[in-house]
Amino acid sequence: MKNGILICVLALLLAACQQPTVYVFSENLQDEQRNQLDAALKAQSLPYEYVELAIPSEFSEATLLLSSDKIYPKETEKLATIMQGLGYEPQVNYTTRSNHFYGDGNIGFYLKNAVAGTTFVMPKKLRTTQCSEDKYNDLAVKFANEHVEFTLSSGAIVRLSWEYLYGYLVIYYKNHSQTYSHSQPLINTPFGAKPSDTYRFTAHVNNPSWLDCSLQIVYMD
Structure with missing residues (x-):
């Protein structure tokens, strides 16, 4: 045994x-x-x-x-x-x-993670564009180290948290988030085609509707 x-x-x-x-x-x-x-x-x-x-x-x-x-x-x-x-x-x-x-x-x-090894700098000020609802276009959006502020049409400021994760910008609102992909297209302006930093929203959220917007800054020289 x-x-x-x-x-x-x-x-x-x-x-x-x-x-x-x-x-x-x-x-x-x-x-x-x-x-x-x-x-x-x-x-x-x-x-x-x-x-x-x-x-x-x-x-x-x-x-x-x-x-x-x-x-x-x-x-x-x-x-x-x-x-x-x-x-x-x-x-x-x-x-x-x-x-x-x-x-x-x-x-x-x-x-x-090649993305994490590169230097990422988020622009400080952007505007909303290509919104699902036109009334939310051209809102001011201001980024700080850990927070982002949306200035609504009423003048109210909404402060949210954000991070850059796996190559995407992510903004958190209550129990959900909005994700944005980054690109640098040329934008047609009255002064000719100008470079930009553009963050296109990747999903529709039910609330708030002003998160259904892309974010953009156009560099005028």
Whole structure:
């Protein structure tokens, strides 16, 4: 009986030893991204370790590096799904045992946020434009470090919080938010085509209607 138990224990230990490890490299992730990543890694079946080394510059923003001697398709698919859930399109590369990390099915998980690593400066003053309701066009919108102020037609000022998240401007109102994509189109003016910073709203909100507006500043020289 004891021998039988010992054999079972040895079998379990051997299975554990054969299980590959996911080596996780990350750069420039925001706090929310890190929290989501950690929760997702805990939910998948493979053991993982964070590695404090720089990601090679030739790697894409999301890269899975697989050992060519042994590949685990289901586990790899799960890791790719984690990357997709964070808004990335994973690229799969293969390596040999010459890299000591990646023998016996071990997997490299590389994730870097190129947007977070760049300098983002929000213009201080913009105007509403392309509103769903014309009466909300040309309202003054003023940005500070953490707050944005909308001056309504009545003269009332509404102060909201905002942040720049995953390449989008996000403005929060009560229990919902409005998201804006950024572009820099040329705008036709009486003085010719001029550059702009334009933030186009990406969804309709039921209330307030003045959040159903794009935000824009046109630079007149």
